[in-house]
Amino acid sequence: MGELGIPVDVEPRTTVGVRRGRGSRRPRLVARVLTSSRxxxxxxxxxxxxxxxxxxxxxxxxxxxxxxxxxWLLAWVWGxxxxxxxxxxxIRRESGR
Amino acid sequence: xxxxxxxxxxxxxQRKLGxxxxxxxxxxxxxxxxxxxxxxxxxxxTNVVGLHLKASDPVRFHRGWPGVxxxxxxxxxxxxGTVVYLLTRSKPWATGLTLGTWMHVLSDTGDTVGSMLxxxxxxxxxxxxxxxxxxxxxxxxAAAYYSGLGFVxxxxxxxxxxxxxxxLRRSYFLERIVPADGFWTWCGRxxxxxALVALYRGALFFGICRFxxxxxxxxxxxxxxxxxxxxxxxxxxxxxx
Numbered sequence: 225m226g227e228l229g230i231p232v233d234v235e236p237r238t239t240v241g242v243r244r245g246r247g248s249r250r251p252r253l254v255a256r257v258l259t260s261s262r263x264x265x266x267x268x269x270x271x272x273x274x275x276x277x278x279x280x281x282x283x284x285x286x287x288x289x290x291x292x293x294x295x296w297l298l299a300w301v302w303g304x305x306x307x308x309x310x311x312x313x314x315i316r317r318e319s320g321r
Numbered sequence: 322x323x324x325x326x327x328x329x330x331x332x333x334x335q336r337k338l339g340x341x342x343x344x345x346x347x348x349x350x351x352x353x354x355x356x357x358x359x360x361x362x363x364x365x366x367t368n369v370v371g372l373h374l375k376a377s378d379p380v381r382f383h384r385g386w387p388g389v390x391x392x393x394x395x396x397x398x399x400x401x402g403t404v405v406y407l408l409t410r411s412k413p414w415a416t417g418l419t420l421g422t423w424m425h426v427l428s429d430t431g432d433t434v435g436s437m438l439x440x441x442x443x444x445x446x447x448x449x450x451x452x453x454x455x456x457x458x459x460x461x462x463a464a465a466y467y468s469g470l471g472f473v474x475x476x477x478x479x480x481x482x483x484x485x486x487x488x489l490r491r492s493y494f495l496e497r498i499v500p501a502d503g504f505w506t507w508c509g510r511x512x513x514x515x516a517l518v519a520l521y522r523g524a525l526f527f528g529i530c531r532f533x534x535x536x537x538x539x540x541x542x543x544x545x546x547x548x549x550x551x552x553x554x555x556x557x558x559x560x561x562x
Contacts, residue, residue, distance in 0.1 A: 293527030
């Protein structure tokens with residue numbers, strides 16, 4: 225809650241149109257990723273894949289176990305958003321005090 | 322032996338043949354992994370509380386008889402499916418396990434050792450396209466496989482699986498995969514939908530990443546020479562039956 229008792233969003237809902245003209249594409253893309261669940265999922269799957277490949281090239285044991293592969297994907301696609309939600313709610317609680 | 326092909330075959334199968342008949346995707350995947358899942362560690366060797374466990378004759382153990390080579394046969398797939406059907410009366414699981422095992426077995430005929438397709442009535446059937454180097458251990462096996470025609474074979478499966486992208490959709494999973502198998506409904510009691518969809522896509526993720534990892538590892542991080550000739554790579558200690 226703000227000083228006047230009006231709820232305050234911790235993070236802006238969207239950044240679309242914040243900057244116009246040059247350099248406006250990036251905030252729009254970020255906003256789209258943040259607001260579209262499909263885009264967010266795609267980013268999470270991509271991040272899981274890239275990080276797994278990078279780690280697996282140097283630690284090949286990671287690439288041998290399907291258990292690790294599945295756990296890695298779940299950690300990114302399920303764990304990271306859950307962690308994000310928990311962090312956001314705790315930040316909201318903190319700012320609401 | 323094939324590497325990534327076994328991870329991706331179930332998706333291609335699901336796309337091409339899983340339309341009219343109710344088949345458990347999970348059963349196909351287990352069938353596709355099954356013949357190697359319980360045996361590969363003993364082929365490559367492993368350390369358990371200070372003891373090194375490895376088959377004295379890895380090739381015979383893996384693909385031959387006496388050994389567990391019978392798991393790499395079409396007859397084993399049929400027997401497995403029949404036993405599962407008699408025990409569970411589940412056609413989707415029985416059919417899925419049989420077809421998954423068959424895909425694995427047929428895929429493994431591509432190497433220089435091959436598989437005993439109609440065990441116990443036939444001996445090895447081998448196309449001999451890429452070298453079987455399992456007896457040398459995981460790392461030499463990976464290096465050889467991803468330097469010979471094995472990488473082409475796996476690459477084809479990666480392309481085929483990506484081309485089957487409609488089966489990866491959430492809507493497809495919910496409308497086609499879940500109703501065919503009670504496992505997903507049961508699992509859905511404990512984990513959210515996002516996690517279920519990730520589990521369903523997991524083997525594809527694992528397979529494609531593994532392909533990228535081993536290719537980068539063999540040819541960027543190391544310098545194993547490519548030899549995509551029939552029966553290659555010829556620098557590897559290939560085994561023939």
